[in-house]
Amino acid sequence: MNGLTHLDDQGQARMVDIGGKQATKRQAVASGRIRMNPQALAAIRDGDAPKGDVLAAARIAGIMAAKKTGDLIPLCHPLALDAVTLDFAFEDGALRVTATASLTGKTGVEMEAMTATSIALLTIYDMTKALDKGMIVDEIRLLSKSGGKSGDWTAATA
Amino acid sequence: MNGLTHLDDQGQARMVDIGGKQATKRQAVASGRIRMNPQALAAIRDGDAPKGDVLAAARIAGIMAAKKTGDLIPLCHPLALDAVTLDFAFEDGALRVTATASLTGKTGVEMEAMTATSIALLTIYDMTKALDKGMIVDEIRLLSKSGGKSGDWTAATA
Amino acid sequence: MNGLTHLDDQGQARMVDIGGKQATKRQAVASGRIRMNPQALAAIRDGDAPKGDVLAAARIAGIMAAKKTGDLIPLCHPLALDAVTLDFAFEDGALRVTATASLTGKTGVEMEAMTATSIALLTIYDMTKALDKGMIVDEIRLLSKSGGKSGDWTAATA
């Protein structure tokens, strides 16, 4: 037993069989941030329309990516999401993205929240890279999950 | 002028017009890592088949994601990639992914390298999250780019 | 309160949370038409094989587009459709498309019927534009919907 649920006894990739699991209400929250120079951050934060549109584009990209998770991550199940939301927060030298996904189903939505976060961050990168090619995406992690047999979980330092 | 090339004078999102640009040989290298506990890292590194399959799945996921970049990042152009490769390296408490993308075309492949890196990291997360829910993806950044009118660029500390 | 269910209190886009809604039988019917010159219309209507194939292609395109609705319309939920059908009718100087979509689920299928109609019309445009570049697509609307908490609805003049 290798402890990796996506691999069978011979170590071969497989979709975990969720046929016997109960459909319950599940939610996951993930977060990450993109660090950038003051000029890039100001262009997003201080501009009127630009700010609206950069974040609006990142938000739409994140929501649409959450729906594509099963198409991107090889062993993820295709899921019928109940809801996805993205929030943005300006930090010192960085812009933070937090994504919340939920469904009533047989498996969790951690990967949907992680994927929404990652693609929203990459969209921000794409739309500001003319101002700062050295931006760094980091701290992408699961903050919490609820529902399902394994129960609730919250990140240690979240 | 707001300096954000994806926004026009009214701050509205647009695909930058690359119609007048020259098709040249372009390459981009991006990298990122996923930090995890020793148990999870060992399950990937020390297992025989499991290790092969986790990295193989992440590699395939990253290559396929590079081809989907224009479908994920709203303002990216659809590109005819010449090549994509992914490399993995075990670090202290982390697994590093490096992706290289290249094409002969009118715009750069930074986003393709960044997307391949991000989706490969998320695939590793998905396949090992049973062992460590607290894994953190970080240091996703562009390492270098070459080709195009703006010339070559290398990250400061890479 | 702005009355736009896809926007939260700050006007930010979100997927409406359908987690608390009941799964009921729902159906939606949409329709639209494409106006074209007599030559183009006759090429579709009077030809033997061509007529069959233009409408067959439009029908397949519409059905496949209905399944892609969640991938095209940013805030639509991905849905497990029970059925989609498309019907065509020749009118005076126009070809009409009517699409019916149904599912047993927590949200309606109006957008699936509207998307199937629109893409079927665009497919007809694409396949006959060599005969008439000035074709006009119009009257795309919801004709009726049934099921769900908001109850049945029928367009005023349908």
Place this chain on the structure above:
Amino acid sequence: MNGLTHLDDQGQARMVDIGGKQATKRQAVASGRIRMNPQALAAIRDGDAPKGDVLAAARIAGIMAAKKTGDLIPLCHPLALDAVTLDFAFEDGALRVTATASLTGKTGVEMEAMTATSIALLTIYDMTKALDKGMIVDEIRLLSKSGGKSGDWTAATA
């Protein structure tokens, strides 16, 4: 000869062979509108953030749909677009969408402009249908095209 370039002599669907055509600079402009009641129109136009976000979402949806045209319209060639832009204009009782697509290639981008227009309009419909289920999408048409062997073309009444 049936005059339908997507059908061969037996009336069977085919992708037109563009192998012998020259790659030239091509552009297409399409437009359409969505008619709605004053309440819905005001919610988009007068709101501060809501207005920004509805149009921003429609803009992103239209741009992304243009890139998916070859995946939606059965006989369209997959194209490497140079640029796509969407513009919105408030009219009396309606909101107008105009999309411009361009590429340097062997076939035209009419369908990309038409698809961007249609999906942007459907996105507006989706985001305001809580206020007016009876909205009507109409006047979707090609306004002009330039480039290619068949030369420039402008709609009669545009």
Place this chain on the structure above:
Amino acid sequence: MNGLTHLDDQGQARMVDIGGKQATKRQAVASGRIRMNPQALAAIRDGDAPKGDVLAAARIAGIMAAKKTGDLIPLCHPLALDAVTLDFAFEDGALRVTATASLTGKTGVEMEAMTATSIALLTIYDMTKALDKGMIVDEIRLLSKSGGKSGDWTAATA
């Protein structure tokens, strides 16, 4: 009555309405093989890493294709798969792929198992065609299905 459930009385394509069917546990197993010359077969079988990676890539491609079945086969319903697994077996002069798909739902997963098998075989073809362009894919068939109103079925000679 023509006996073809995907065609209505006028012979027009439609998605069969599954709205009135019961959600039951369903499974389907499909298989197929690719015949190749000894050099190509040995390169897959005897190589250390290459063997791992060719089969790993084919496995991932097959699993991802199963999830795309509704996007590829025009009249298939989009399905929420519970599980997909792929197995490989070396035969005399051939490599066999067997795919098993399951879900709890209102329609069967035969096409998911057939599609996973086919795309896995094409991936093997793609990755070994440099060694043998004359490879032949054959014997793709359904081996068994269970669940649903039509009951269990096993191929005659399987």
Place this chain on the structure above:
Amino acid sequence: MNGLTHLDDQGQARMVDIGGKQATKRQAVASGRIRMNPQALAAIRDGDAPKGDVLAAARIAGIMAAKKTGDLIPLCHPLALDAVTLDFAFEDGALRVTATASLTGKTGVEMEAMTATSIALLTIYDMTKALDKGMIVDEIRLLSKSGGKSGDWTAATA
């Protein structure tokens, strides 16, 4: 050297770099068939509308699948196809599909022709499986390819 061009020296999957290759006119022809019982074959062949629609759907599915090849086969390059055509022929106890793909580009279109053939065959299977669950897809192979540095090739017995 393992002779498998998709694997590097360590046997790791990669997209072959086509950056240094010439764009030339290339074509590939693939074929395959589906064997079925007389009842199923007659339902396709003798029906009037049904026959048209089954083959029309399979033709559209095959053409659309050719355009998705790079999305399905992990290491295939995304290609800008010039043309795709599908032909059907009734044989004794079987229906044959032949697909021809062409482009002007840096790599061949064998996989596009093979994928179009396979998905067209699966579509026929899906639309007739109510009449014969035991249908067998076989003889999927490349018949010929032309263009490119490796030159022309024709299958031994084609």
